[in-house]
Amino acid sequence: MEDKCCSSNEKEPIVIESNKGCCTSQAKNEKNSNAEIVDHCCGYADENLNFVNRTETDIVAPCCSRNDDDTNQNTSTEKSSCCSSKIEENPIIHTTSVEGEKIEYRIRGMDCPSCALTIEKGLNGLHDIKEVKVNYNTAKLQIVGNDSLSFNQVENTVQKLGFTAEPLKQNKNVRTYDVEGMDCGSCAKSIENHLNTIPSVNSVSVNFSTGKMKVEHENSADDIVSEVSKIGFKASVLENNTKKHTENPKNKEGYGLITFTGILIALGFIGSYNGISPILTTILYAVAIAISGFKPVKSAYYALKSRSLDMNVLMSAAAIGAALIGEWFEGATVVWLFALGTALQNRSIEQTRKSIRNLMDLAPSEAWIKVGSELVKKQVEEVSVGETVVVKPGDRIPLDGEVIQGETSVNQAPITGESIPVDKLIGDTVYAGTINESGSIEIKVTKLVKDTTISKIIHLVEEAQEQKAPTQAFIDKFASIYTPIVFLLALVVIVLPPLLGFGTWEEWVYKGLALLVVACPCALVISTPVAIVSAIGNAAKNGVLIKGGTFLEKAGAINAIAFDKTGTLTEGRPKVSEINAFTASEEELISTALTLEDYSTHPIAKTIVGYAKDKGIQSKNGKVFKSIVGKGVQATIDGEIHYAGNLKLFEEMYIALANVTAKVNEMQSQGKTVVIIGTQSEIMGIISVSDTIRTTTVKALNGLEQVGINQVVMLTGDNEGTAKMISSETNVNRYFAELLPEDKVDAIKQLQNEGHKVAMVGDGINDAPALATANLGIAMGGAGTDTAMETADIILMADNLEKLPHTVKLSRKALAIIKQNIWFSLIVKFIALILIFPGWLTLWLAVLSDTGAAIIVILNALRLLKIKE
Numbered sequence: 001m002e003d004k005c006c007s008s009n010e011k012e013p014i015v016i017e018s019n020k021g022c023c024t025s026q027a028k029n030e031k032n033s034n035a036e037i038v039d040h041c042c043g044y045a046d047e048n049l050n051f052v053n054r055t056e057t058d059i060v061a062p063c064c065s066r067n068d069d070d071t072n073q074n075t076s077t078e079k080s081s082c083c084s085s086k087i088e089e090n091p092i093i094h095t096t097s098v099e100g101e102k103i104e105y106r107i108r109g110m111d112c113p114s115c116a117l118t119i120e121k122g123l124n125g126l127h128d129i130k131e132v133k134v135n136y137n138t139a140k141l142q143i144v145g146n147d148s149l150s151f152n153q154v155e156n157t158v159q160k161l162g163f164t165a166e167p168l169k170q171n172k173n174v175r176t177y178d179v180e181g182m183d184c185g186s187c188a189k190s191i192e193n194h195l196n197t198i199p200s201v202n203s204v205s206v207n208f209s210t211g212k213m214k215v216e217h218e219n220s221a222d223d224i225v226s227e228v229s230k231i232g233f234k235a236s237v238l239e240n241n242t243k244k245h246t247e248n249p250k251n252k253e254g255y256g257l258i259t260f261t262g263i264l265i266a267l268g269f270i271g272s273y274n275g276i277s278p279i280l281t282t283i284l285y286a287v288a289i290a291i292s293g294f295k296p297v298k299s300a301y302y303a304l305k306s307r308s309l310d311m312n313v314l315m316s317a318a319a320i321g322a323a324l325i326g327e328w329f330e331g332a333t334v335v336w337l338f339a340l341g342t343a344l345q346n347r348s349i350e351q352t353r354k355s356i357r358n359l360m361d362l363a364p365s366e367a368w369i370k371v372g373s374e375l376v377k378k379q380v381e382e383v384s385v386g387e388t389v390v391v392k393p394g395d396r397i398p399l400d401g402e403v404i405q406g407e408t409s410v411n412q413a414p415i416t417g418e419s420i421p422v423d424k425l426i427g428d429t430v431y432a433g434t435i436n437e438s439g440s441i442e443i444k445v446t447k448l449v450k451d452t453t454i455s456k457i458i459h460l461v462e463e464a465q466e467q468k469a470p471t472q473a474f475i476d477k478f479a480s481i482y483t484p485i486v487f488l489l490a491l492v493v494i495v496l497p498p499l500l501g502f503g504t505w506e507e508w509v510y511k512g513l514a515l516l517v518v519a520c521p522c523a524l525v526i527s528t529p530v531a532i533v534s535a536i537g538n539a540a541k542n543g544v545l546i547k548g549g550t551f552l553e554k555a556g557a558i559n560a561i562a563f564d565k566t567g568t569l570t571e572g573r574p575k576v577s578e579i580n581a582f583t584a585s586e587e588e589l590i591s592t593a594l595t596l597e598d599y600s601t602h603p604i605a606k607t608i609v610g611y612a613k614d615k616g617i618q619s620k621n622g623k624v625f626k627s628i629v630g631k632g633v634q635a636t637i638d639g640e641i642h643y644a645g646n647l648k649l650f651e652e653m654y655i656a657l658a659n660v661t662a663k664v665n666e667m668q669s670q671g672k673t674v675v676i677i678g679t680q681s682e683i684m685g686i687i688s689v690s691d692t693i694r695t696t697t698v699k700a701l702n703g704l705e706q707v708g709i710n711q712v713v714m715l716t717g718d719n720e721g722t723a724k725m726i727s728s729e730t731n732v733n734r735y736f737a738e739l740l741p742e743d744k745v746d747a748i749k750q751l752q753n754e755g756h757k758v759a760m761v762g763d764g765i766n767d768a769p770a771l772a773t774a775n776l777g778i779a780m781g782g783a784g785t786d787t788a789m790e791t792a793d794i795i796l797m798a799d800n801l802e803k804l805p806h807t808v809k810l811s812r813k814a815l816a817i818i819k820q821n822i823w824f825s826l827i828v829k830f831i832a833l834i835l836i837f838p839g840w841l842t843l844w845l846a847v848l849s850d851t852g853a854a855i856i857v858i859l860n861a862l863r864l865l866k867i868k869e
Contacts, residue, residue, distance in 0.1 A: 105141040105154065105165040107134065108463070108548070122161045126153065141165060152203035152216060166463075175221055177213040179206065181233040181346060186310035186479075186525065190299065193306035194231050195224070208529060210462055212238070232299035232312070258339050261288040265332050272329075285328035293319050293335040309483055311520040315847070321513045322843055325506050333844035334517070341851025345526075348858040362414045362433035363454050367398035370442065380432075380449045389443045391436045397443065399432045400452045405442035411435040415453055416798035417543020457797075460547060461540045469549025471818055472528040479521040486519035510843070511836055517846035518832045523853035527821030530857070534864035535814035542869065544803045545795040546811075554776045555794060555811035560711035560756035561704060561778075561804075562748060564767050565723070566603055566691060568780060568801070569714060569730055574603060574691040576611040577672055580663065581685040587617060589685040593677050595619040596633050596644040604673055605633070607689050630717065630740035632675075644677050646719075653680055660686070668721035696800040697730050703805030707812070711756055715744050715770070744770040761804070778804070806869045814864055821857045828853040 107119065116134035119141065123132045131144040143154060158165040167174070182188055188206035191213065195204040200219040207213070213235060215224055221237045228235035268284035293316065300316040303309070315338045322331035368375045370388040380398050383389070388404065391397050397410070409421040414433045421437045424430055430443060433454040449455065494512030498505045532549040539546050546552050563569050581589045594612035597605035598619055612619075622635040622642075631652075632645015643649060647664050650657060660683050664674045672688040701712055714735040716723050723737035736747040748770050751758045760767065760774035763781065771777035771792060779792030781799035796803050832849050835841035 103143045103145065103154070103167065105143070105158075105167055107139045107141050107158065108164040108166070118161055119158060119163060122157055123154065126157060128153065155203070173202070173218060174214060174216045175224075176238045177215065177221075177224065177228075177235040178238050179211050179213050179228065179233050179235050182206075182208050182211060186308070186483075186520075186522070187233065187312075190231060190303040190306065190308040190310045190312070191228060191233060193308045194302050195227060197306050198227060210533070212462070230298070231302040232295045255343060257291055258336070258343060261292045261332075261336050261339070264288040264291075265329070265336055268332070269329060282328050285332040286323070288332040289319060289323060289328075289335055292332075292339045296335065296338060309487060311522055311850075314483075314487070314516045314520045318513045318516045318843060318847075321509060321516075325509050327510065327843070330510075330843040334847050337844060337847040337851060341847070341855060344855050345522075345851070345858060348855065348862060362396065363449075363452065364396045364398045368392075383445055383449070385445050385448060387445050389445055390440070391443060392440050393436055393438055395436055397430050397432055397434050397436060399443070399445050399449060400447040401430055401443035401445045403428050403430060403441050404444045406439050408439035408441050409437045411437055412798075413543070415457070415543065417541070417803055457540060457545060460545050460795075461536060463547070469528060469532055469553050471553065471822075472532065472549060475524060475528055475822065479525045482521055483519050486515060490515035490519060507839075511839065514836050514841050514843055514846045515833075517843065517850060518829060518836065518841075520850050521825075521829070522850055523828065523857045524822065524825040526854055527825050527857045527861070528818050531814055531818045531821065531861035531864060534861050535810055538865050538867055539807060539810055542803060542806060543797040544807050545797065546807070547793050547795075551776060551793040552811050552814055554757070555759070555808060556815035558757045558759045558776055558808070559709060560713065560751050561709055561759045561761060562713040562715050562751065562770070562774065563732070564744075564760075564762040564770075565714055565716035565718065565726060567763050568761055569697050569726065569732075570691040570693055574607045574673065574689045576607060576687060577690045578667065578688040579685070580687075582660075583682050584684045586685075589677055589687070590615065590617050591620055592637065592642055592684060593644055593675065593687055595622040595637055596635050596642060596677070597675075598622075599625050600627065600633055604675060604689050608675065608687060640679055642677070642679055644675055646674070647676065650676055650678060650683065655681070655683065657683070665721070668719045669725075671722045671725035673718055673722060693726065693729055694800060696802045700801035700804055701730055701732065704808065707805050707809045709808065711751065713747070713751065715739055715747050742769065745773045748773045761801070803869075810864070810867055813867055817860055817864060821860055824860075825853055825857060 107116075119134045120132045123129055123141075123143065126145075128146040129143055130146070131142075133142040134140075135142075141154075141158075155165045179188075179191065182191075188208040191206045192204050195201045195215065198217075198219075200217055200223070202216040202218070204213065204215045204217075213228075217224060225235045225237075264284045265288050268281040268288070271281045271284070272278070296312040297316045297320075299310075299312040303313050315334060319331040319334045319338075322328070322334060363380070365380060366377055367380050367383055368390045369378050369383060370390050375390055383399060389398060389401060393408070403424050403426050405426065407423070407425050409423050410430055411421045412431065412434045414435075415431045424441070429446075430441075431454065432449070432452040447453075490512045493515055494509050497503055497508045502508075528549070532552055535552055536546050536549075546555065566574075579586055579589065584592070590608075590612050593608050594617060597608045600606075620637050622637050625633065625635045627633050628643075628645060628649060631649035632643055634641055634643045636642070643653075647657070647661065650660075655678070660676065663686060664676070667674050667686070667688045670690075672690045675687045675689065677684045677687065704712060711734070712732045714723065714727055714730070714732045716726070716735065716737055717739050718726075718737060720737045723735045726732075727735045736743070739747065744767065748758055748760060752775070757776075758774045759776040759778055760770050761778045761780065762771055763779060771779070776794065777792045778794045778796065780796045780801070794807060796807075828849055832841055832846060836846075
């Protein structure tokens with residue numbers, strides 16, 4: 001058996017060498033029993049059995065075979081249609097046997113194979129690591145290290161290199177918590193800094209956007225919750241990454257305290273104009289400061305203790321400073337406005353987080369299991385693969401499975417965003433969280449609750465929300481520099497002018513306190529993450545998974561989209577349309593074609609195989625099957641080599657093709673794909689296959705034109721005639737025909753060299769090199785393909801293009817709102833800074849400008865949740 005990736009004159013069986021991920025001779029590696037199955041060949045063995053690097057365009061197809069001396073069995077793993085042997089469905093990742101602890105991570109942020117090499121080199125420098133492997137295509141990192149190696153050490157190193165690493169197998173000491181009360185990124189930083197001061201905490205990561213905290217700790221969860229409460233927030237453990245969310249009564253108490261302190265301030269203010277004793281009004285203000293200021297002052301204490309300079313510190317300093325210089329009304333107003341603004345911000349931010357919680361609530365928590373003739377209710381966590389679930393009309397389907405009894409129509413909108421219910425018959429796949437519309441059905445469970453499609457969607461969306469977009473990362477860095485600079489400037493304003501005799505201490509202390517409030521960059525920091533979370537939540541609700549803010553920004557910037565033809569623009573389910581037998585009977589021609597194509601996974605091959613089997617035609621006895629890259633396949637039948645392939649394959653054999661060429665050209669001009677069957681001496685016949693354009697293709701491409709995509713390109717391995725016909729029917733701007741897999745990469749690069757930001761749309765498996773080369777990779781049909789979820793940057797869960805215009809529109813709207821928020825935040829800060837020095841900016845006005853701007857920014861971002869197709 002020989003893989004496409006390797007030299008055609010390589011006679012020895014092949015293996016995949018684990019460190020290089022490349023095809024080499026079995027003679028070179030005959031003692032290596034730990035060969036790894038990898039995604040792509042990056043090289044091959046020359047005639048002297050030396051390793052030769054391939055260039056990027058040499059990467060033509062995934063390696064998918066190896067030979068195991070111990071078992072004398074050929075094993076292969078499906079990553080594309082390159083193998084000529086039978087294949088297994090799921091890849092298995094092997095780690096070379098080295099003593100030490102084995103850890104596996106998911107890597108985020110790699111955009112080319114060189115990134116994987118960068119990570120490998122960076123991690124190899126750590127003392128506790130023995131072996132490192134990074135697989136770009138699966139985004140997985142495998143490490144073999146000493147017992148002293150911690151995941152925190154690995155994650156920090158990967159992060160320094162510009163990527164993120166997440167353990168695939170969760171450390172038993174790592175727990176995820178839900179944190180309530182954070183209203184900007186500085187709160188998350190304060191929690192991180194405080195927990196990092198505790199000896200029993202090894203590492204902590206707090207994400208403001210999702211309200212989640214991951215802590216690796218040796219002490220109890222109650223201790224962590226207690227420590228978080230010290231700095232003014234509420235944490236609760238998420239068991240199995242789920243938690244029932246209910247309205248927290250303390251939130252209502254919080255509004256009650258805000259109302260009460262507001263009344264105290266109003267009474268004091270009115271009393272100061274009605275002859276009430278100044279001492280009494282001061283007491284009213286002091287009580288208001290004590291009630292509203294207790295939480296921020298407590299949080300500020302722990303923030304300073306952990307060397308954080310967050311808004312609690314700034315607001316507390318402003319309020320206490322105002323009281324010390326006798327401005328009790330100003331101090332009370334500062335803490336009251338701050339408390340009110342924080343409560344309103346929290347309430348608004350919760351709207352964005354509900355988009356994920358709503359997804360979690362889609363799948364029912366219980367299922368009716370058929371046991372013999374009885375129905376038993378079970379928790380979905382207790383249901384095993386293979387059990388039979390009964391779903392009545394109107395109920396939600398609890399787990400992914402296959403229909404084994406009954407017929408119905410299912411509303412799949414929660415998964416794919418499709419508005420029209422899909423008919424389901426025996427043998428069809430159904431997904432957890434979808435709604436059984438009509439008939440009662442029985443389902444054989446195929447996935448555990450943690451592995452269902454809806455669970456993966458939730459996990460991917462949460463991961464996406466945790467990834468910082470380039471704009472957000474820049475803003476966070478800007479804020480980390482801006483805040484301490486303005487804080488120091490405030491101290492200078494408080495101390496220097498009165499020392500130099502320019503005005504009184506009270507005057508400059510007041511201005512310095514106002515500057516402290518302006519130093520809080522809350523609106524600016526919150527401007528980007530809330531918009532990104534809202535957009536990703538909207539997309540998920542409509543059946544589109546965007547894997548992070550980076551890809552959201554890229555989607556908003558693209559101006560050209562390249563489509564793979566088969567299975568993307570077309571149905572991908574071609575049919576045999578015409579058979580022309582020349583030197584053999586029609587039955588013999590089909591039998592030979594069946595024998596040749598039975599081991600191929602190419603859609604055209606599958607069509608011919610399916611047609612032959614439907615006709616009841618038997619295959620011949622074939623041997624020595626080989627795949628010929630971009631041309632066809634060959635096998636030895638009855639002692640003679642037979643071929644099935646395109647015209648180019650037979651032209652290279654110098655067979656007389658005059659009549660055949662004319663017939664092939666005629667068929668191709670009609671948009672048909674032609675498979676020629678023959679030997680080295682004759683052409684036995686021609687089988688033509690045709691594919692149909694998807695019903696949604698034309699509408700989707702027109703929609704892309706309306707949202708400003710000026711280049712819609714089709715990439716296909718089909719001939720010029722087929723490509724021309726399909727392009728005219730779909731109104732694509734241009735097409736590239738007769739492409740080998742590596743030629744698709746060249747086509748993407750050509751578009752990029754022309755100045756386009758290019759997105760590539762494919763099935764997420766066979767087009768991996770082109771998807772990786774494009775600025776943005778978009779996979780179709782993620783609901784039925786686990787690999788598509790792994791490889792692409794954006795996933796269209798339904799197997800159609802209808803959601804693509806909405807995705808581009810949503811992304812562009814998100815970029816516009818992010819820019820609006822950033823400019824609005826900066827302008828408000830700039831105006832506030834200008835108003836300080838003439839003395840026009842009061843403390844309460846400074847707080848109002850900060851919290852008010854933050855609320856406006858959040859509300860503006862929330863508009864993204866409402867955008868419809």
